[in-house]
Amino acid sequence: MSEKTAPSPASEKPYQVLARKYRPQNFAELIGQDAVVTTLRNAIAADRLAHAWLLAGVRGVGKTTTARILARALNCIGPDGKGGPTAEPCGECPNCKAIADDRHPDVIEMDAASRTGVDDIRELIEQVRYRPTSARYKVYIIDEVHMLTTNAFNALLKTLEEPPEHVKFIFATTETRKVPVTVLSRCQRFDLRLVPEDLLARHFTSVAEAEGVTLDAAAARLIARAADGSVRDGLSILDQAVAGAAKGEAIGEAAVRAMLGLADRTQVFDLFEAVMQGDIARGLDLVTAAAAAGADAESMIGDLLELTHWLTRVKITPAIADDPVVPEAERVTGRKLAAGLGMAVLARAWQMLLKGLSEVQAAPQPMKAAEMVLVRLAHAANLPPPADLIEKIQKGEGAAPAARPASPSKPPAGGNGGGTGARATLDASRGSAKAQPAPEPAPEPEPSAEPTAQLPTSFVAMVELLDRNREARLAGELRTAVHLVRYEPGRVEFRLNDRADGTLANRLGPALAKLTGALWAISLSSEPGDPTLAEQASSAAEARRRQAAEHPLVKAALAAFPGAKIVDVTGGAPAAAVAEQPMPDPDADGDMDPDIMVPDEEPPPPGSEEDY
Numbered sequence: 001m002s003e004k005t006a007p008s009p010a011s012e013k014p015y016q017v018l019a020r021k022y023r024p025q026n027f028a029e030l031i032g033q034d035a036v037v038t039t040l041r042n043a044i045a046a047d048r049l050a051h052a053w054l055l056a057g058v059r060g061v062g063k064t065t066t067a068r069i070l071a072r073a074l075n076c077i078g079p080d081g082k083g084g085p086t087a088e089p090c091g092e093c094p095n096c097k098a099i100a101d102d103r104h105p106d107v108i109e110m111d112a113a114s115r116t117g118v119d120d121i122r123e124l125i126e127q128v129r130y131r132p133t134s135a136r137y138k139v140y141i142i143d144e145v146h147m148l149t150t151n152a153f154n155a156l157l158k159t160l161e162e163p164p165e166h167v168k169f170i171f172a173t174t175e176t177r178k179v180p181v182t183v184l185s186r187c188q189r190f191d192l193r194l195v196p197e198d199l200l201a202r203h204f205t206s207v208a209e210a211e212g213v214t215l216d217a218a219a220a221r222l223i224a225r226a227a228d229g230s231v232r233d234g235l236s237i238l239d240q241a242v243a244g245a246a247k248g249e250a251i252g253e254a255a256v257r258a259m260l261g262l263a264d265r266t267q268v269f270d271l272f273e274a275v276m277q278g279d280i281a282r283g284l285d286l287v288t289a290a291a292a293a294g295a296d297a298e299s300m301i302g303d304l305l306e307l308t309h310w311l312t313r314v315k316i317t318p319a320i321a322d323d324p325v326v327p328e329a330e331r332v333t334g335r336k337l338a339a340g341l342g343m344a345v346l347a348r349a350w351q352m353l354l355k356g357l358s359e360v361q362a363a364p365q366p367m368k369a370a371e372m373v374l375v376r377l378a379h380a381a382n383l384p385p386p387a388d389l390i391e392k393i394q395k396g397e398g399a400a401p402a403a404r405p406a407s408p409s410k411p412p413a414g415g416n417g418g419g420t421g422a423r424a425t426l427d428a429s430r431g432s433a434k435a436q437p438a439p440e441p442a443p444e445p446e447p448s449a450e451p452t453a454q455l456p457t458s459f460v461a462m463v464e465l466l467d468r469n470r471e472a473r474l475a476g477e478l479r480t481a482v483h484l485v486r487y488e489p490g491r492v493e494f495r496l497n498d499r500a501d502g503t504l505a506n507r508l509g510p511a512l513a514k515l516t517g518a519l520w521a522i523s524l525s526s527e528p529g530d531p532t533l534a535e536q537a538s539s540a541a542e543a544r545r546r547q548a549a550e551h552p553l554v555k556a557a558l559a560a561f562p563g564a565k566i567v568d569v570t571g572g573a574p575a576a577a578v579a580e581q582p583m584p585d586p587d588a589d590g591d592m593d594p595d596i597m598v599p600d601e602e603p604p605p606p607g608s609e610e611d612y
């Protein structure tokens with residue numbers, strides 16, 4: 001109900017899209033490109049005009065608009081018909097008007113994206129030698145110039161080398177790197193910048209004002225953010241908002257939010273919170289509700305990913321949560337969540353969701369796949385972050401002794417006690433920087449944990465690492481011919497049996513160094529050492545026990561939850577099955593994140609970690 005002044009004269013005319021109606025007609029109206037404008041102004045004022053310019057910048061940033069203004073500046077003759085090139089084209093002379101209407105015969109626009117061939121260029125170059133019909137300069141504006149073929153570039157180059165006095169070229173490109181250096185070197189280059197959000201917001205507010213519409217500050221900011229640096233895109237959104245607004249009513253935040261599809265994100269926050277608290281029952285209820293409301297699995301995981309990213313950023317720069325574009329409720333919840341979650345936990349959530357997203361995309365039943373992703377995430381949420389665990393293990397803080405047989409690993413004789421059957425198969429050794437692409441927000445794990453986290457935490461993990469990285473032969477020798485005496489990350493001591501190749505130790509060091517980026521101390525010992533891995537595997541019970549004992553997560557879980565003990569290892573899986581998978585490998589393709597856990601059976605109910 002804002003009081004409205006008389007409708008502006010513009011609104012009487014047939015509606016013209018705002019991007020066109022408010023297309024800048026001179027340099028003064030061009031917003032956000034001050035550096036380019038200043039240089040062009042100076043060049044024109046000093047009469048030092050290049051004969052080719054290259055306008056570089058992302059889509060929608062104003063390259064063709066700038067090109068047209070430049071064409072007018074070159075050809076303006078002033079209201080009296082006597083002016084020369086000017087930084088302030090008059091907008092009244094026949095040249096200015098014709099160029100503004102895209103109908104000047106001497107200003108030729110060509111889109112190289114659609115006309116890339118050498119014939120097109122040849123045709124154009126044929127015309128170059130004719131003098132302009134009515135303008136001072138023939139101006140060729142070639143958009144997306146990087147799309148031209150090599151032959152077309154070569155044809156163009158000859159003209160660029162010796163351009164006739166009356167010809168100017170203005171090239172625009174989104175991909176400067178694809179423009180040949182020979183062409184680049186003959187152009188004066190301008191990089192057009194994305195227009196900053198606050199500048200855009202102000203611009204949209206003033207355009208709305210000129211249209212006789214009130215635009216809320218928050219709504220303007222939302223549009224500016226969605227415009228992503230492009231005046232044109234923002235004005236298109238404003239078009240829609242104006243069209244959708246009731247006459248005489250201000251355009252508010254809620255309307256724009258709805259229009260942009262920025263649905264109420266409370267659900268996403270609730271889901272994330274439930275899952276990160278390990279409350280999978282509530283999480284799955286929320287998924288069911290969201291699915292009933294029409295949410296699709298992929299965008300659900302996508303939303304969670306985005307939220308994870310945002311929370312990570314909030315954690316790094318808390319001021320981000322103050323952004324007025326973010327609704328108040330989200331700001332409050334966001335700050336709370338970011339404060340409650342560690343960086344490593346967020347990084348782990350990001351990785352699990354990222355991997356989950358591709359699973360969901362590939363799954364025949366995406367919603368079920370999404371649920372499984374959330375189950376895993378909720379399950380992992382009950383555990384301390386891997387980096388913490390690894391660090392603890394390596395510092396020997398309450399963990400099983402880093403060296404040999406971990407006493408807590410021995411299942412108490414006859415111990416059953418209906419222990420949980422869950423076998424967490426987290427392999428912390430895969431935190432290797434090599435095997436694992438950095439997550440996009442790149443929240444580094446705690447720096448202190450970084451160097452050690454890259455190294456396999458057990459001998460088995462070390463062999464696995466070799467196996468996964470085309471060192472199967474070496475891995476095989478280690479399994480059959482090596483009696484481990486001592487292992488710590490970066491240091492292996494073993495005895496070779498008589499089947500061993502004497503060069504094994506010499507080959508192992510470099511291979512490990514290559515895979516882990518660390519120097520390894522490999523030493524031969526005369527101590528008897530453990531049975532070989534192959535011997536161990538031959539005894540299923542033994543293998544099962546070792547698997548548990550050596551497993552970093554198990555160690556970590558024991559360390560992290562004082563009083564916990566291993567009651568049973570696999571919940572009665574047949575021994576043969578265990579022997580078949582000497583090392584759990586939840587992800588066969590090797591580029592695993594260190595934190596995917598595959599519950600063997602039922603995950604323990606939240607809060608029952610002590611059962612580990």
Ligand SMILES: [Zn+2]
Nearest residue numbers: 076090093096
């Ligand atoms: Zn003019």
